[in-house]
Amino acid sequence: MALKPCKSCKHKIDVTAKVCPSCGVADPGITFLGRVAGFVFLVVIIGATVSMCSGGSKDKPVEKVTQSVAPKSYSITKDDFQEGRPRKVEVLLPKRLSDAELAEVAKAIRADTKFKAKATFIGFRVEGQSDKAYWANASFDPDYKSFLVGLSATDYQTLKALDLGGYPDKVGSWLRDGALGHVMVLYKRNGKYAIDSIFPSGGKNTNSYQAKKLPDGGLRLDEPGNSFGEYYVVDAKGNLQGWGENGVYMTLPPTL
Template structure:
């Protein structure tokens, strides 16, 4: 039997006594610190038991969820190689057709894949890209490796192209036609009639706009010739019977743009 002073009256009592026989205080042999320690011990045991039960109950759902998660598949943008030329001692030259415009990150990834997917050992590689449906005959963009990748964009970026596709042309109720020039300074050309005169608004991705007045002349085949009276160049436009816009110069047709209808 262990003895110690009562926490209240200081008379010697058994540490297991429930009541002090002298002063009547409860648990006379148990100090406040010991009571707190016992309480914390009980709470800790309860917390450990609850935690173990929770982990056990969550393990199976977590395993099932992991099984149901589909693996992530990285899909490279589509492309087709239309020309691949290499002569020893000279750069490898590749021409590629894309189904749509890509941002710079995806463009470089495609170029890296083309460069790697060959048995040709070239120190330098030049890859020219065109986009299906583009009006310009030149490359839309190119990527050169010498040995690191350098990107050059010659036509409308993917972002600017989407911006022009979303144009709202409801402000042109007398619109005769609209066409997209997708070169380096790409824009949408809108032909309309105002106060008996023909005008073309050139609308750029930034929202900027240029307006040019034209003198119109009906052609025998049903087309429409448009001359800029203030231009010093011997050039003019023709809207043909199929609503294509042709650019004419001294050497004949230098540009043909099909009709363009924004999505909005």
């Protein structure tokens, strides 16, 4: 039997005694410091248990959607989602964006939904865009990726700012804003028609055409030796149309 002095009268008693047989004090073998140490130990055990139970979500990063681009800077024209399948979104932009701006808008669009899709695919078009394809594509599957289809904002401005003063014989000019975008300049020189295709890098291609006046005042342009049945038409309003076996595949308004 282990003995210990009573915390009150100091008589030696059994350490398991609930009451001192000499002075009658309760719990004679447990001092105040002992109680405090026991309480602290209990708190530590409880804290460790709670930490272990919640440790799975302690350090998970939370992705934030910055608001450097206002939500009103885009409009969703189509939002297709079915449970268990990727979300597909079509978006109209008021202007061409930089890579950083496109990423911010894509994040806002992914958050702008009640659907919880594992993957999101976004197709962007720009107001006034003549090309029928998407201007850019973006996806979260699960990480963000983007691909530019048409002209970048910088290249578009470069083409818009072209000085065509070197074409005193210019008949018309048009900006093609799809893949490999360029400015097309139609001119008549020495009695012959030609189109210069000018690219943002400064590169230029030249093609000659045989012209035929149309009853409505338009002009048909056929490239000699073209076996694909394709040709251009400059209509009475100055629009440039691309024609093929299935009809009109392109219409560009006059620019510059």
